[in-house]
Amino acid sequence: MMNNCFTATYNYLNLRYTLPQQWNGWSVKDMDTFVKDEKKFLGRKDHIAFFRSFCEKVKTAKKDDIVLTRKSVGVAINRFTYWVYNEDLDRVVHKKLNNDCLIMRVNNG
């Protein structure tokens, strides 16, 4: 199975919360297709729209909040940092939260 930052985040959150299985014509079953069309998905900011459909925007992050940037999706570790899947390294790395990050919290969390 192919991985990118969105699928890594989705799979992680899906174990802990009730997430939509399909959205805007896209289904969880299409994960591989989605990874292939990643640039198109990110370019349309669909990743932000997807999480906005069932999350609320918050100002301060806490563990397991979703951290969105223009080109990535990650998960908050605490108020200061978040982790995101790095495709080049094929592993998760941690980054510092900054003003470019959009933080969302799962409504049913």
Added chain:
Amino acid sequence: MSKTITNNSRSDDQLAIVHLFEFQMDKDLDGVVGESGEILYFTDHDIFVTDGTNEYTPLAISFDKLSEDFSMSSDSINVTIDNVNGALSTEAIASEWRNNPAKITRVVYTPPSQTLDGDNYDYGLVHYEAATTYPRLDISSVTKDTYTLFEGVIDTFSATSQALTGTITTKFTYWNRPFPTRTYNQNEFTSIVDAIVDVVYWGRQETV
């Protein structure tokens, strides 16, 4: 506490050192976190460090060497947190750091051997890297020596957009005297002995 490194963590001359920083963001000096208080956990390691209970966030944090002075100056140490982000800046500005307990702990450990992707590392990677978890160093089960490097209260504190700087001062535990950090005037006494035996409270004559 002894600063001697035991043989436990010195096998084969391989050891690693990390520092753990704890800042209690409340007013209690007894080490108990107040209801609204919390403890910020930081480390100067490049990945997260967990001791089984607390998780320390990696930051570019450093501290100067301890300065000791017989001329009534308290033992203190400067701590600098560089390259802060928005959340930390907000926390720094919104909170009262002064007079809060802070602790610096040094952990000396021997990384155990580990195999990752078919490669064996004799002295280990310790942290586990996977697609679903962020890299973390778990020191709870490794051979290690832990001692408190410095423990005190935050005296002065300043924040800029680039860095946070604070001075941690010892709590004068053995002096058994009130210790108002911001009104302390070293000119009141000419020697440490005077300060200990004098009945003058800090900043005023004792009236009781």
